Amino acid sequence: MTDASATFSYADATADGGRHLEQRRARRHTRRVRRLRVVIPIVSAIIALGLTAAAVLPKLLPFSALAGLSLTADGLVMNSPRLAGHLGEGRRYEVVADRAVQSLLNPARLTLEGLNADLDMGNDQRVTIHGNEATYNTSTEVLDVSEGVSLVSSDGNEAQLNAATVFLREGRVEGDGGIEITSPRGHIRAGRIDITEGGARIRMTGGVSIVINPAP
Amino acid sequence: AQTLQTGFADFGSDQNTPIEIEADALEVQDKSNIAVFTGNVTVRQKEASLQTSRLTVHYAANPQAPRTDGDAPATPQNQRISRLEADGKVLLTANGQSATGDAGTVNFDDRTLALNGNVTLSQDGNVITGDTITVNLDTGIARVESRSRVRVLLSPGGAKSN
Numbered sequence: 001m002t003d004a005s006a007t008f009s010y011a012d013a014t015a016d017g018g019r020h021l022e023q024r025r026a027r028r029h030t031r032r033v034r035r036l037r038v039v040i041p042i043v044s045a046i047i048a049l050g051l052t053a054a055a056v057l058p059k060l061l062p063f064s065a066l067a068g069l070s071l072t073a074d075g076l077v078m079n080s081p082r083l084a085g086h087l088g089e090g091r092r093y094e095v096v097a098d099r100a101v102q103s104l105l106n107p108a109r110l111t112l113e114g115l116n117a118d119l120d121m122g123n124d125q126r127v128t129i130h131g132n133e134a135t136y137n138t139s140t141e142v143l144d145v146s147e148g149v150s151l152v153s154s155d156g157n158e159a160q161l162n163a164a165t166v167f168l169r170e171g172r173v174e175g176d177g178g179i180e181i182t183s184p185r186g187h188i189r190a191g192r193i194d195i196t197e198g199g200a201r202i203r204m205t206g207g208v209s210i211v212i213n214p215a216p
Numbered sequence: 217a218q219t220l221q222t223g224f225a226d227f228g229s230d231q232n233t234p235i236e237i238e239a240d241a242l243e244v245q246d247k248s249n250i251a252v253f254t255g256n257v258t259v260r261q262k263e264a265s266l267q268t269s270r271l272t273v274h275y276a277a278n279p280q281a282p283r284t285d286g287d288a289p290a291t292p293q294n295q296r297i298s299r300l301e302a303d304g305k306v307l308l309t310a311n312g313q314s315a316t317g318d319a320g321t322v323n324f325d326d327r328t329l330a331l332n333g334n335v336t337l338s339q340d341g342n343v344i345t346g347d348t349i350t351v352n353l354d355t356g357i358a359r360v361e362s363r364s365r366v367r368v369l370l371s372p373g374g375a376k377s378n
Contacts, residue, residue: 200246201245202244203242203244206241207240209236209237209238212236214234
């Protein structure tokens with residue numbers, strides 16, 4: 001606190017005017033000290049919080065690949081996350097995306113960009129689902145894919161949908177807003193599709209038109 | 217019984233023209249290899265068309281194609297249509313001829329088409345009514361049968377049934 005004493009001797013020499021100047025400087029000094037007394041603890045708390053978050057968070061998040069984890073305004077951003085689980089009856093699913101943003105307000109809610117989901121639909125049928133934009137709820141395991149969805153199944157069928165909701169746990173898919181399925185055997189257009197029982201039952205409504213090509 | 221030549225042979229006459237089906241809704245039951253169309257169902261193949269309110273499509277594994285293990289999915293490479301069953305008022309039309317009945321079956325395996333229940337067959341103004349019509353899909357020859365009597369109404373000046 002050396003500079004305080006230095007100003008004191010200067011004030012002597014100029015009598016009254018000097019004393020006034022000196023009091024103002026002293027008041028400014030005490031304000032600065034009071035501010036520092038508040039600011040320093042806050043800064044240290046933030047640093048401490050950041051350190052614990054960086055240490056603790058990776059253990060909380062169920063993602064195996066945590067490379068490229070960054071904290072941004074709209075939430076925790078994971079680059080090329082990978083997420084795997086089971087669909088019931090031993091059927092596996094895996095969800096991979098270019099980017100996943102986990103909202104800090106509701107950690108179970110993920111926004112996925114450039115999404116690829118791979119579903120085992122039972123009786124060795126696999127379906128891969130690609131969506132440009134999707135939201136995935138890790139607690140209910142429901143995937144909502146909007147802005148264009150394509151499903152490709154392992155037996156050569158391909159479906160383009162406007163939007164689809166995938167209930168991963170039940171192996172169920174709902175898609176509305178128009179669907180087009182093309183397969184070696186022909187193609188199908190419908191307004192809405194509901195795939196249940198792991199793909200064993202498919203219901204299409206809202207007008208259906210089908211062209212079945214002759215058997216090979 | 218009354219037999220005459222019809223154009224209904226178009227239906228599945230050859231297995232290399234596509235079949236088009238339109239309806240309000242469709243349910244595919246993979247385990248039982250059937251697909252059920254409901255609501256304004258129209259089936260078209262070349263010049264022939266069949267309209268009904270409910271159509272069940274039966275798939276059969278294609279003997280030539282290698283069987284995949286497990287039951288085959290809804291529209292796999294190796295399954296083809298073996299039978300169409302229409303119930304709920306059927307209208308069949310093929311280049312100028314039409315036939316109606318309460319229900320109908322198109323059997324691609326044994327190459328027959330059958331309509332039964334209040335059947336009428338009209339061709340160039342001639343109308344035949346009876347209980348059932350069976351059409352041989354290869355020859356197009358139709359046989360109208362009736363428990364009571366087959367009634368034939370020939371319109372004068374109408375083209376003779378060839």
